[in-house]
Amino acid sequence: MSPRASERTCGPPRAEAAPPEELVGRARGGDGDAWAALTRRYTGMLWAIARSHGLSQSDAADVVQTAWLRLVERLDALRDPRRVGAWLAVTTAREAERARLRSVQWPPDGAVRPAAAERTPEGVWTARERLRRVAGALEELPERCRRLLRLFAASPSYADAAAALGMPVGSIGPTRARCLSALRQRLGDDF
Amino acid sequence: MNEQEILAEIRAAFDAIDPPPPHVLQGAQAAFRWRDPGALLVELAGDAAVGPPGLRQGGGPRLLSFTGHDVGVEIEVVEEPEGRRLVGRLLPPATAAVVLRHAHGQLRSGTDMAGQFVVDGVPGGPVSLLFRLPDGVCIVTSWVLL
Numbered sequence: 001m002s003p004r005a006s007e008r009t010c011g012p013p014r015a016e017a018a019p020p021e022e023l024v025g026r027a028r029g030g031d032g033d034a035w036a037a038l039t040r041r042y043t044g045m046l047w048a049i050a051r052s053h054g055l056s057q058s059d060a061a062d063v064v065q066t067a068w069l070r071l072v073e074r075l076d077a078l079r080d081p082r083r084v085g086a087w088l089a090v091t092t093a094r095e096a097e098r099a100r101l102r103s104v105q106w107p108p109d110g111a112v113r114p115a116a117a118e119r120t121p122e123g124v125w126t127a128r129e130r131l132r133r134v135a136g137a138l139e140e141l142p143e144r145c146r147r148l149l150r151l152f153a154a155s156p157s158y159a160d161a162a163a164a165l166g167m168p169v170g171s172i173g174p175t176r177a178r179c180l181s182a183l184r185q186r187l188g189d190d191f
Numbered sequence: 192m193n194e195q196e197i198l199a200e201i202r203a204a205f206d207a208i209d210p211p212p213p214h215v216l217q218g219a220q221a222a223f224r225w226r227d228p229g230a231l232l233v234e235l236a237g238d239a240a241v242g243p244p245g246l247r248q249g250g251g252p253r254l255l256s257f258t259g260h261d262v263g264v265e266i267e268v269v270e271e272p273e274g275r276r277l278v279g280r281l282l283p284p285a286t287a288a289v290v291l292r293h294a295h296g297q298l299r300s301g302t303d304m305a306g307q308f309v310v311d312g313v314p315g316g317p318v319s320l321l322f323r324l325p326d327g328v329c330i331v332t333s334w335v336l337l
Contacts, residue, residue, distance in 0.1 A: 028228075032223055035223040036220050036223075039216060039219035039220050039222075040216070043219050044202075044206075044211060047210075047211035048205065060215075061214065061215050061218070062336055064218075065215070065218045065219065065222065065294060066335075068218070069222050069317050069319070070334055071222075072223060073333060073334060074232065075228075076228055077232075095336060098238075098336070099336060130200065131200075131203060134203070135207070138205075149198075149201050150205050152201075153198045153201035153202040154205065180194065180197060183197070183201075184192075184197065
Protein backbone atom coordinates (compact mmCIF):
# COMPACT_ATOMS: atom_id res chain seq x y z
CA MET A 1 0.00 0.00 0.00
CA SER A 2 1.51 3.30 -1.03
CA PRO A 3 1.35 6.21 1.40
CA ARG A 4 -0.96 9.10 0.56
CA ALA A 5 0.75 12.14 -0.87
CA SER A 6 0.00 14.22 2.23
CA GLU A 7 1.88 11.75 4.43
CA ARG A 8 5.07 11.72 2.39
CA THR A 9 7.95 13.75 3.64
CA CYS A 10 11.45 14.28 2.41
CA GLY A 11 14.40 16.54 3.13
CA PRO A 12 15.01 18.23 6.48
CA PRO A 13 12.17 18.29 9.05
CA ARG A 14 9.50 20.82 8.17
CA ALA A 15 9.79 23.75 10.53
CA GLU A 16 6.25 24.92 9.77
CA ALA A 17 4.74 21.94 11.59
CA ALA A 18 7.15 21.86 14.54
CA PRO A 19 5.79 22.69 18.01
CA PRO A 20 6.89 26.10 19.32
CA GLU A 21 9.17 24.70 22.04
CA GLU A 22 11.12 22.80 19.39
CA LEU A 23 11.54 25.94 17.27
CA VAL A 24 12.70 27.91 20.31
CA GLY A 25 15.17 25.17 21.20
CA ARG A 26 16.59 25.15 17.69
CA ALA A 27 16.77 28.96 17.58
CA ARG A 28 18.67 28.91 20.89
CA GLY A 29 21.21 26.75 19.12
CA GLY A 30 21.54 29.38 16.39
CA ASP A 31 19.20 27.82 13.79
CA GLY A 32 18.03 30.73 11.62
CA ASP A 33 15.44 28.57 9.82
CA ALA A 34 13.72 27.79 13.12
CA TRP A 35 13.70 31.50 13.93
CA ALA A 36 12.23 32.31 10.52
CA ALA A 37 9.52 29.70 11.12
CA LEU A 38 8.64 31.37 14.42
CA THR A 39 8.36 34.76 12.71
CA ARG A 40 6.12 33.31 9.98
CA ARG A 41 3.89 31.66 12.55
CA TYR A 42 3.35 34.63 14.86
CA THR A 43 3.89 37.88 12.91
CA GLY A 44 0.29 37.89 11.60
CA MET A 45 -1.05 37.62 15.13
CA LEU A 46 1.28 40.33 16.45
CA TRP A 47 0.29 42.63 13.60
CA ALA A 48 -3.40 42.06 14.42
CA ILE A 49 -2.72 42.88 18.09
CA ALA A 50 -0.82 46.09 17.31
CA ARG A 51 -3.44 47.26 14.81
CA SER A 52 -6.32 46.42 17.14
CA HIS A 53 -4.79 48.90 19.60
CA GLY A 54 -5.51 51.58 17.01
CA LEU A 55 -1.89 52.15 15.97
CA SER A 56 -0.96 53.52 12.54
CA GLN A 57 0.78 51.12 10.13
CA SER A 58 4.15 52.65 10.90
CA ASP A 59 3.72 52.55 14.70
CA ALA A 60 2.35 48.99 14.50
CA ALA A 61 5.41 47.93 12.48
CA ASP A 62 7.75 49.40 15.14
CA VAL A 63 5.84 47.67 17.94
CA VAL A 64 5.95 44.26 16.23
CA GLN A 65 9.66 44.70 15.51
CA THR A 66 10.29 45.60 19.16
CA ALA A 67 8.49 42.44 20.33
CA TRP A 68 10.70 40.25 18.11
CA LEU A 69 13.86 42.02 19.30
CA ARG A 70 12.76 41.45 22.90
CA LEU A 71 12.40 37.77 22.15
CA VAL A 72 15.89 37.67 20.60
CA GLU A 73 17.44 39.25 23.70
CA ARG A 74 15.80 36.78 26.11
CA LEU A 75 15.51 33.67 24.01
CA ASP A 76 17.63 31.75 26.52
CA ALA A 77 15.82 33.15 29.55
CA LEU A 78 12.32 32.30 28.28
CA ARG A 79 10.79 30.20 31.08
CA ASP A 80 8.21 28.22 29.11
CA PRO A 81 9.08 27.91 25.40
CA ARG A 82 5.74 26.13 24.80
CA ARG A 83 4.10 29.47 25.55
CA VAL A 84 6.31 31.61 23.31
CA GLY A 85 3.23 32.69 21.32
CA ALA A 86 1.50 33.95 24.45
CA TRP A 87 4.71 35.69 25.57
CA LEU A 88 4.96 37.48 22.22
CA ALA A 89 1.26 38.41 22.35
CA VAL A 90 1.54 39.92 25.84
CA THR A 91 4.76 41.77 24.96
CA THR A 92 3.19 43.21 21.80
CA ALA A 93 0.01 44.27 23.58
CA ARG A 94 2.04 46.05 26.29
CA GLU A 95 4.28 47.82 23.76
CA ALA A 96 1.24 48.76 21.66
CA GLU A 97 -0.39 50.35 24.68
CA ARG A 98 2.77 52.30 25.50
CA ALA A 99 3.08 53.45 21.89
CA ARG A 100 -0.55 54.54 21.89
CA LEU A 101 -0.08 56.59 25.04
CA ARG A 102 3.06 58.17 23.61
CA SER A 103 1.60 58.80 20.21
CA VAL A 104 1.61 62.48 19.31
CA GLN A 105 -0.79 61.71 16.53
CA TRP A 106 -4.09 61.08 18.23
CA PRO A 107 -6.35 59.61 17.02
CA PRO A 108 -4.09 57.59 14.71
CA ASP A 109 -4.73 57.53 10.99
CA GLY A 110 -7.47 55.07 9.96
CA ALA A 111 -7.43 51.82 11.92
CA VAL A 112 -8.63 49.74 8.98
CA ARG A 113 -8.15 50.54 5.32
CA PRO A 114 -10.41 48.42 3.12
CA ALA A 115 -8.69 49.59 -0.08
CA ALA A 116 -6.20 46.70 0.07
CA ALA A 117 -9.06 44.27 -0.57
CA GLU A 118 -8.72 45.22 -4.20
CA ARG A 119 -5.41 43.39 -4.33
CA THR A 120 -7.21 40.03 -4.41
CA PRO A 121 -6.73 38.40 -7.81
CA GLU A 122 -9.19 39.33 -10.51
CA GLY A 123 -11.19 36.47 -11.94
CA VAL A 124 -11.62 34.57 -8.69
CA TRP A 125 -15.05 36.05 -8.47
CA THR A 126 -16.56 33.68 -5.91
CA ALA A 127 -13.66 34.04 -3.52
CA ARG A 128 -13.84 37.80 -3.89
CA GLU A 129 -17.54 37.86 -3.35
CA ARG A 130 -17.22 35.72 -0.20
CA LEU A 131 -14.45 37.94 1.05
CA ARG A 132 -16.57 41.01 0.46
CA ARG A 133 -19.44 39.47 2.39
CA VAL A 134 -17.25 38.43 5.33
CA ALA A 135 -15.58 41.84 5.43
CA GLY A 136 -18.99 43.54 5.29
CA ALA A 137 -20.40 41.34 8.06
CA LEU A 138 -17.33 41.98 10.24
CA GLU A 139 -17.73 45.70 9.67
CA GLU A 140 -21.29 45.55 11.04
CA LEU A 141 -20.25 43.79 14.25
CA PRO A 142 -19.61 45.71 17.46
CA GLU A 143 -15.93 46.69 17.76
CA ARG A 144 -15.42 44.30 20.68
CA CYS A 145 -16.55 41.30 18.60
CA ARG A 146 -14.62 42.36 15.50
CA ARG A 147 -11.44 42.65 17.56
CA LEU A 148 -11.99 39.31 19.31
CA LEU A 149 -12.65 37.46 16.06
CA ARG A 150 -9.68 39.08 14.34
CA LEU A 151 -7.28 38.12 17.13
CA PHE A 152 -8.76 34.62 17.31
CA ALA A 153 -8.43 34.08 13.58
CA ALA A 154 -4.85 35.37 13.61
CA SER A 155 -3.68 33.30 16.61
CA PRO A 156 -2.02 29.92 16.08
CA SER A 157 -3.53 28.49 19.30
CA TYR A 158 -6.34 29.11 21.80
CA ALA A 159 -3.78 29.98 24.50
CA ASP A 160 -2.11 32.49 22.16
CA ALA A 161 -5.50 34.07 21.46
CA ALA A 162 -6.24 34.36 25.19
CA ALA A 163 -2.91 36.14 25.72
CA ALA A 164 -3.53 38.38 22.70
CA LEU A 165 -6.90 39.38 24.14
CA GLY A 166 -5.61 39.73 27.68
CA MET A 167 -8.35 37.36 28.92
CA PRO A 168 -8.09 34.14 30.96
CA VAL A 169 -8.47 31.08 28.72
CA GLY A 170 -11.55 29.92 30.62
CA SER A 171 -13.50 33.13 30.21
CA ILE A 172 -13.29 33.49 26.44
CA GLY A 173 -15.62 30.69 25.33
CA PRO A 174 -19.02 32.35 25.76
CA THR A 175 -17.97 35.71 24.26
CA ARG A 176 -16.33 33.97 21.34
CA ALA A 177 -19.45 31.85 20.70
CA ARG A 178 -21.67 34.93 20.85
CA CYS A 179 -19.47 36.86 18.38
CA LEU A 180 -19.25 33.92 15.97
CA SER A 181 -23.01 33.50 16.06
CA ALA A 182 -23.52 37.24 15.45
CA LEU A 183 -21.22 36.97 12.43
CA ARG A 184 -23.01 33.89 11.06
CA GLN A 185 -26.32 35.69 11.44
CA ARG A 186 -25.07 38.60 9.35
CA LEU A 187 -23.60 36.30 6.73
CA GLY A 188 -26.99 34.63 6.26
CA ASP A 189 -27.98 30.99 5.77
CA ASP A 190 -26.83 30.76 2.15
CA PHE A 191 -23.20 31.60 2.96
CA MET B 192 -19.64 25.78 7.80
CA ASN B 193 -17.76 24.68 10.91
CA GLU B 194 -15.85 26.93 13.27
CA GLN B 195 -12.43 26.33 11.73
CA GLU B 196 -13.81 27.23 8.31
CA ILE B 197 -15.40 30.43 9.45
CA LEU B 198 -12.20 31.44 11.29
CA ALA B 199 -10.30 30.81 8.05
CA GLU B 200 -12.75 33.13 6.25
CA ILE B 201 -12.23 35.79 8.92
CA ARG B 202 -8.45 35.43 8.61
CA ALA B 203 -8.68 35.77 4.83
CA ALA B 204 -10.82 38.89 5.17
CA PHE B 205 -8.37 40.63 7.51
CA ASP B 206 -5.42 39.49 5.39
CA ALA B 207 -7.05 41.32 2.49
CA ILE B 208 -8.19 44.38 4.45
CA ASP B 209 -5.10 45.01 6.58
CA PRO B 210 -2.21 42.62 5.91
CA PRO B 211 1.12 43.04 7.70
CA PRO B 212 3.40 44.92 5.25
CA PRO B 213 6.17 42.63 3.90
CA HIS B 214 8.87 44.65 5.69
CA VAL B 215 7.34 43.68 9.06
CA LEU B 216 8.05 39.99 8.46
CA GLN B 217 11.47 40.78 7.00
CA GLY B 218 12.30 42.85 10.08
CA ALA B 219 11.19 40.01 12.36
CA GLN B 220 13.46 37.57 10.55
CA ALA B 221 16.39 40.00 10.54
CA ALA B 222 16.05 40.55 14.31
CA PHE B 223 17.84 37.22 14.83
CA ARG B 224 21.16 38.73 13.76
CA TRP B 225 21.23 40.71 17.02
CA ARG B 226 21.28 37.53 19.08
CA ASP B 227 24.19 37.69 21.50
CA PRO B 228 23.83 35.03 24.22
CA GLY B 229 27.07 36.14 25.93
CA ALA B 230 25.91 39.69 26.66
CA LEU B 231 24.50 40.74 30.03
CA LEU B 232 20.99 42.13 29.65
CA VAL B 233 19.93 45.19 31.64
CA GLU B 234 16.18 45.65 31.67
CA LEU B 235 14.00 48.72 31.38
CA ALA B 236 13.23 49.91 34.90
CA GLY B 237 11.73 53.30 34.21
CA ASP B 238 10.35 55.30 31.28
CA ALA B 239 9.32 58.81 32.18
CA ALA B 240 7.52 59.31 28.87
CA VAL B 241 4.80 56.82 29.59
CA GLY B 242 1.85 58.56 31.14
CA PRO B 243 -1.61 59.78 30.21
CA PRO B 244 -1.82 61.33 26.72
CA GLY B 245 -1.11 65.03 26.72
CA LEU B 246 0.97 64.95 29.88
CA ARG B 247 4.19 65.43 27.98
CA GLN B 248 2.99 68.14 25.68
CA GLY B 249 5.55 70.49 27.17
CA GLY B 250 8.07 68.50 25.11
CA GLY B 251 10.44 67.63 27.98
CA PRO B 252 13.09 64.99 27.33
CA ARG B 253 12.22 61.35 27.78
CA LEU B 254 14.14 59.63 30.56
CA LEU B 255 14.85 55.91 30.42
CA SER B 256 16.61 53.79 33.00
CA PHE B 257 17.82 50.21 32.81
CA THR B 258 19.10 47.97 35.60
CA GLY B 259 20.42 44.46 36.12
CA HIS B 260 23.61 42.55 36.97
CA ASP B 261 24.61 45.38 39.39
CA VAL B 262 24.79 47.77 36.44
CA GLY B 263 22.64 50.77 35.65
CA VAL B 264 22.16 52.77 32.45
CA GLU B 265 20.36 56.11 32.37
CA ILE B 266 19.40 57.79 29.13
CA GLU B 267 17.86 61.11 28.23
CA VAL B 268 16.32 61.32 24.76
CA VAL B 269 16.59 64.85 23.41
CA GLU B 270 14.66 65.83 20.28
CA GLU B 271 16.77 68.35 18.36
CA PRO B 272 16.12 70.06 15.04
CA GLU B 273 18.89 68.07 13.34
CA GLY B 274 17.87 64.73 14.85
CA ARG B 275 17.50 62.76 18.02
CA ARG B 276 20.30 62.81 20.57
CA LEU B 277 20.85 60.33 23.39
CA VAL B 278 22.73 61.57 26.43
CA GLY B 279 23.43 58.99 29.08
CA ARG B 280 25.67 57.40 31.62
CA LEU B 281 26.77 53.97 32.67
CA LEU B 282 26.81 53.13 36.37
CA PRO B 283 29.11 52.35 38.05
CA PRO B 284 31.21 54.66 35.85
CA ALA B 285 33.50 52.85 33.42
CA THR B 286 35.14 53.61 30.11
CA ALA B 287 33.47 51.51 27.46
CA ALA B 288 32.89 51.38 23.74
CA VAL B 289 29.23 52.18 23.04
CA VAL B 290 27.24 50.82 20.10
CA LEU B 291 23.71 52.03 19.52
CA ARG B 292 21.85 49.34 17.59
CA HIS B 293 18.77 50.26 15.56
CA ALA B 294 16.56 48.75 12.87
CA HIS B 295 18.89 49.69 10.02
CA GLY B 296 22.35 49.41 11.52
CA GLN B 297 24.44 50.85 14.33
CA LEU B 298 26.05 54.05 15.61
CA ARG B 299 29.30 54.11 17.58
CA SER B 300 30.32 56.20 20.55
CA GLY B 301 32.15 55.79 23.85
CA THR B 302 31.90 56.67 27.53
CA ASP B 303 34.24 59.03 29.34
CA MET B 304 35.83 58.42 32.76
CA ALA B 305 32.54 59.37 34.43
CA GLY B 306 30.67 56.81 32.33
CA GLN B 307 28.94 59.52 30.32
CA PHE B 308 28.24 59.28 26.62
CA VAL B 309 26.39 60.99 23.77
CA VAL B 310 24.98 59.46 20.58
CA ASP B 311 23.76 61.80 17.84
CA GLY B 312 21.49 61.24 14.88
CA VAL B 313 19.53 58.39 16.41
CA PRO B 314 16.61 57.24 14.22
CA GLY B 315 13.12 56.44 15.55
CA GLY B 316 11.97 52.87 16.09
CA PRO B 317 13.45 50.22 18.39
CA VAL B 318 16.98 50.84 19.73
CA SER B 319 19.34 49.08 22.11
CA LEU B 320 22.72 50.11 23.54
CA LEU B 321 25.69 47.79 23.81
CA PHE B 322 28.61 48.62 26.12
CA ARG B 323 31.88 46.77 25.67
CA LEU B 324 33.97 47.09 28.85
CA PRO B 325 37.79 46.99 28.81
CA ASP B 326 37.74 43.45 30.27
CA GLY B 327 35.64 42.26 27.30
CA VAL B 328 32.32 42.00 29.16
CA CYS B 329 29.34 43.16 27.08
CA ILE B 330 26.28 44.81 28.56
CA VAL B 331 23.16 45.35 26.42
CA THR B 332 20.05 47.33 27.26
CA SER B 333 16.68 45.80 26.52
CA TRP B 334 15.24 47.03 23.19
CA VAL B 335 13.08 50.09 23.60
CA LEU B 336 10.90 51.93 21.12
CA LEU B 337 11.87 55.58 20.69
